[in-house]
């Protein structure tokens with residue numbers, strides 16, 4: 419007979435209660451996840467709540483449908499006060515609706531983040547511009563200028579506090595999904611699934627973007643080849659190097675040939691060859707095919723110069739200038755950049771200087787012992803040392819000898835910097851010599867002589883340039899050449915500079931030189947410094 423006290427498996431007090439609990443819990447968590455995904459929790463910020471409250475109190479003024487207005491009077495004043503004329507023209511053009519070919523346009527786009535201690539952070543301030551088909555728009559700016567925030571609003575990742583972005587005439591705020599369909603986005607940080615291989619990533623995104631089944635293999639292969647990823651096709655993404663992860667992210671953004679490609683610092687971590695590859699792909703997309711609008715943020719001025727047909731520079735959330743690279747250089751470049759590479763130190767000069775120093779070293783009546791002791795230490799086991807048996811290559815100069823030589827050669831100050839405890843950076847190789855002096859206790863005579871002659875050449879060029887072109891600013895050495903900024907004015911044309919340098923080229927020992935307009939980098943630095 420069955421024992422009445424024994425319970426069946428699904429009885430309430432056996433597993434029934436737990437199963438019911440699990441069932442309710444799974445429904446609860448499912449609804450919570452759904453709510454988290456779909457409800458605008460991101461608007462639960464002080465700014466968002468304030469806006470919502472304002473829209474309830476003043477229903478006529480719904481910022482979603484109406485043209486957003488700047489709320490802060492000080493901001494309006496600031497905008498009108500010093501907004502660049504090109505930025506103003508672009509703003510007026512977009513606001514007036516003269517945006518015939520524009521695929522993307524931003525109208526008074528603004529983003530305010532809640533900051534610490536109830537203060538807010540205006541990340542993007544009333545941004546207005548348009549980007550056309552076939553254009554590669556370079557979005558440059560200092561760190562924290564608001565570039566990524568703007569791109570996030572363009573892709574619908576962030577919602578604007580005010581204003582709106584329009585993609586093919588569709589408002590990102592009211593119809594983000596429809597607008598997003600046209601966009602390929604490569605975010606600043608690779609959003610990859612670590613255990614999917616490169617090929618699987620491309621297949622996954624090809625499916626997500628609606629590439630027809632029969633075309634997926636071709637599209638994946640095309641991207642693998644285009645970005646030189648074929649040899650990594652079967653590697654999981656977490657094993658890829660930073661540069662290859664970046665290539666994959668850019669490849670994903672370009673799958674399905676979207677008419678808008680947004681690339682946030684795409685070349686970060688890529689080697690120069692990979693960069694060239696990617697530049698080729700981007701320029702093919704925008705300028706050559708002429709159908710795609712590319713928005714690109716980068717900190718590389720070379721990249722901006724190579725790819726962008728138009729550039730906007732952002733500082734502190736505001737657009738400070740806009741125009742083609744050439745236009746920006748012409749408008750804001752008030753300098754000429756001069757780069758000079760001196761000829762190498764000649765072997766005859768080197769030999770002569772070594773011999774002069776050597777013969778003087780062995781002809782010092784006042785300090786004979788200590789200096790010769792130094793030479794003995796440096797060249798090893800030679801019983802007695804004379805000027806005949808010490809070869810130039812073997813002589814190593816101690817600190818004391820270097821100071822003495824500097825005095826003989828008429829510039830003690832120069833060598834004092836070499837022997838000082840803080841290594842000098844003189845653009846030649848003084849820093850390495852200082853280190854060698856500390857490490858080995860001496861510097862070989864020929865190396866010292868070469869340094870001396872190289873510095874002599876740089877100094878002669880330096881004093882000539884500074885005296886010939888008043889107002890010139892020294893920009894720095896890069897080891898082989900020296901750079902200057904010459905003031906560009908009506909009194910000093912390119913022809914004048916060429917004339918002066920050509921006439922003195924031989925005498926100064928100039929191997930090569932170049933004179934150019936201000937680079938994008940100088941213009942960028944100018945805006946960055948004024949922030």
Ligand SMILES: Nc1ncnc2c1ncn2[C@@H]1O[C@H](COP(=O)(O)OP(=O)(O)OP(=O)(O)O)[C@@H](O)[C@H]1O
Pocket residue numbers: 531532539540541559560561562563564565566567568606
């Ligand atoms: N979620 C956030 N909450 C609060 N402040 C933020 C948030 N995201 C960005 N910011 C702030 O907004 C400003 C703009 O940031 P953004 O990331 O857009 O700059 P960026 O121009 O892309 O900089 P970078 O060149 O360094 O990538 C910064 O001051 C940043 O601190």
